[in-house]
Amino acid sequence: xxxxxxxxxxxxxxxxxxxxxxxxxxxxxxxxxxxxxxxxxxxxxxxxxxxxxxxxxxxxxxxxxxxxxxxxxxxxxxxxxxxxxxxxxxxxxxxxxxxxxxxxxxxxxxxxxxxxxxxxxxxxxxxxxxxxxxxxxxxxxxxxxxxxxxxxxxxxxxxxxxxxxxxxxxxxxxxxxxxxxxxxxxxxxxxxxxxxxxxxxxxxxxxxxxxxxxxxxxxxxxxxxxxxxxxxxxxxxxxx
Ligand code: PXP
Numbered sequence: 001x002x003x004x005x006x007x008x009x010x011x012x013x014x015x016x017x018x019x020x021x022x023x024x025x026x027x028x029x030x031x032x033x034x035x036x037x038x039x040x041x042x043x044x045x046x047x048x049x050x051x052x053x054x055x056x057x058x059x060x061x062x063x064x065x066x067x068x069x070x071x072x073x074x075x076x077x078x079x080x081x082x083x084x085x086x087x088x089x090x091x092x093x094x095x096x097x098x099x100x101x102x103x104x105x106x107x108x109x110x111x112x113x114x115x116x117x118x119x120x121x122x123x124x125x126x127x128x129x130x131x132x133x134x135x136x137x138x139x140x141x142x143x144x145x146x147x148x149x150x151x152x153x154x155x156x157x158x159x160x161x162x163x164x165x166x167x168x169x170x171x172x173x174x175x176x177x178x179x180x181x182x183x184x185x186x187x188x189x190x191x192x193x194x195x196x197x198x199x200x201x202x203x204x205x206x207x208x209x210x211x212x213x214x215x216x217x218x219x220x221x222x223x224x225x226x227x228x229x230x231x232x233x234x235x236x237x238x239x240x
Pocket of ligand 1: 011013047074094096104105135155193194195196197215216217218219
């Protein structure tokens with residue numbers, strides 16, 4: 001049976017994080033978004049966090065105007081963020097939970113416990129023509145609740161799979177993803193996944209039935225640093 005092409009959304013938060021280390025203008029996330037596009041990225045993903053630790057409002061506005069790939073804005077479900085998204089109109093918004101003290105998004109959004117609030121945010125975003133995804137743990141209850149509040153997609157949190165410490169644990173976590181994926185497709189949702197995916201663990205997730213898009217950031221940036229350092233040092237050496 002012929003497999004559908006799985007799309008790649010490249011998350012460029014960590015490019016902005018390097019820039020913020022010096023509060024300068026480089027590296028510019030727009031330049032990297034364009035390079036990612038040129039290299040085959042189907043979408044560009046950014047997380048505009050409440051603490052603005054990496055991506056800034058102006059980055060999102062710049063990307064909106066100047067990239068051709070789809071823009072996927074990850075954000076917390078708050079009034080301020082929903083208003084921002086309705087103004088900027090990315091093709092897609094992915095609602096994620098956010099805690100100030102976390103290093104990165106730690107768990108999926110608890111849709112079951114926050115149904116009414118999330119339903120209202122989903123409705124406002126959809127009225128602005130934005131496709132709405134919800135980042136959820138691979139649990140049937142959260143997936144069905146996402147469908148019930150009107151989401152178009154779910155992004156399955158692959159963090160537990162990616163972080164599994166043994167083969168058995170990895171198998172169990174993968175099984176949860178597969179069952180969650182089946183549940184999402186049955187509910188008529190578009191199926192995406194992401195978090196902690198890298199060059200060693202991505203293939204089984206990309207082979208899941210009905211997988212539409214994977215959002216990957218950290219491992220791609222790490223790989224870019226690894227394969228790019230040689231050339232960067234050689235160029236500097238030749239200048240001096
Ligand atoms: N998807 C979501 C919802 C995320 O919050 C993140 C991390 O920002 C990613 C995907 C990408 O994760 P990673 O950087 O580990 O590839």
